[in-house]
Amino acid sequence: MLVMGMMVVWLGCGVERKYEDYHLPPDWDLTLxxxxxxxxxxxxxxxxxxIKANIHEVxxxxxxxxxxxxxxxxxxxxxxxxTCHGTNGN
Ligand code: HEC
Ligand code: HEC
Known part of the structure; x- marks a missing residue:
C-alpha cells in the first residue's frame, strides 16, 4: 500500500493533483x-x-x-x- 502510494506521488510529479474531498456524511445516500x-x-x-481524474479516487x-x-x-x-447523484435540481 505504501509503495503504491509512493508510485502515485512519483507519477504525478510536476502535476498538481489533489483528490476532491467534501467531508461527506458517512450515511450519505449520494443525492445532491x-x-x-x-x-x-x-x-x-x-x-x-x-475534475474527472480527481473524483471517486478515495x-x-x-x-x-x-x-x-x-x-x-x-x-x-x-x-x-x-444515476447515482440524482437530478441535481434539473
Ligand atoms: C460551479 C461549480 C460546480 C458544478 C458545475 C458542479 N459542482 Fe458539484 N460541487 C461543487 C462544490 C463547490 C461542492 C462542495 C459543496 C458545495 O459547496 O456546494 C460540490 C460538491 C459535489 C459533490 C459532493 C457532495 C456534496 O454535496 O458536497 C458531488 C457528488 C457533486 N458535487 C456532484 C456534482 C454533479 C453530479 C454535478 C453536475 C450535475 C456537479 N457537481 C456540478 C461545485 C460544482
Ligand atoms: C455508480 C455511481 C456513481 C456515479 C455514476 C457517479 N458517482 Fe460520484 N460518487 C459516488 C460515490 C459512491 C461517492 C462517494 C465516494 C466516497 O466514498 O467518498 C461519490 C462521490 C462524488 C464526489 C465527491 C468527491 C469524491 O470523490 O468522493 C463528487 C464530486 C462526485 N461524486 C461527482 C460525480 C460526477 C461529476 C459524476 C458524473 C460524471 C458522478 N459523480 C457519477 C458514486 C457515483
Whole structure:
C-alpha cells in the first residue's frame, strides 16, 4: 500500500493533483440537494468544476456503489452522474 502510494506521488510529479474531498456524511445516500450542493446545484456541466481524474479516487464512506463509480463515469461521462447523484435540481 505504501509503495503504491509512493508510485502515485512519483507519477504525478510536476502535476498538481489533489483528490476532491467534501467531508461527506458517512450515511450519505449520494443525492445532491440545494443544502449539500449550494455551489453546484442546478448546474449541468459537472466537469467544469469536478475534475474527472480527481473524483471517486478515495472510498471514504464505504458506499456500495463506489466500485462502479469510476467505470460508469469513464463509459458514460456527465450523463451518468444522475444515476447515482440524482437530478441535481434539473
Ligand atoms: C460551479 C461549480 C460546480 C458544478 C458545475 C458542479 N459542482 Fe458539484 N460541487 C461543487 C462544490 C463547490 C461542492 C462542495 C459543496 C458545495 O459547496 O456546494 C460540490 C460538491 C459535489 C459533490 C459532493 C457532495 C456534496 O454535496 O458536497 C458531488 C457528488 C457533486 N458535487 C456532484 C456534482 C454533479 C453530479 C454535478 C453536475 C450535475 C456537479 N457537481 C456540478 C461545485 C460544482
Ligand atoms: C455508480 C455511481 C456513481 C456515479 C455514476 C457517479 N458517482 Fe460520484 N460518487 C459516488 C460515490 C459512491 C461517492 C462517494 C465516494 C466516497 O466514498 O467518498 C461519490 C462521490 C462524488 C464526489 C465527491 C468527491 C469524491 O470523490 O468522493 C463528487 C464530486 C462526485 N461524486 C461527482 C460525480 C460526477 C461529476 C459524476 C458524473 C460524471 C458522478 N459523480 C457519477 C458514486 C457515483
Amino acid at each position: 440537494t440545494q443544502q449539500n450542493h449550494p455551489h453546484g446545484f442546478r448546474q449541468t456541466k459537472c466537469f467544469y468544476c469536478h 472510498d471514504r464512506i464505504g458506499h456500495a456503489l463506489f466500485p462502479s463509480a469510476k467505470p460508469t463515469v469513464d463509459a458514460q461521462g456527465e450523463s451518468s452522474c444522475s
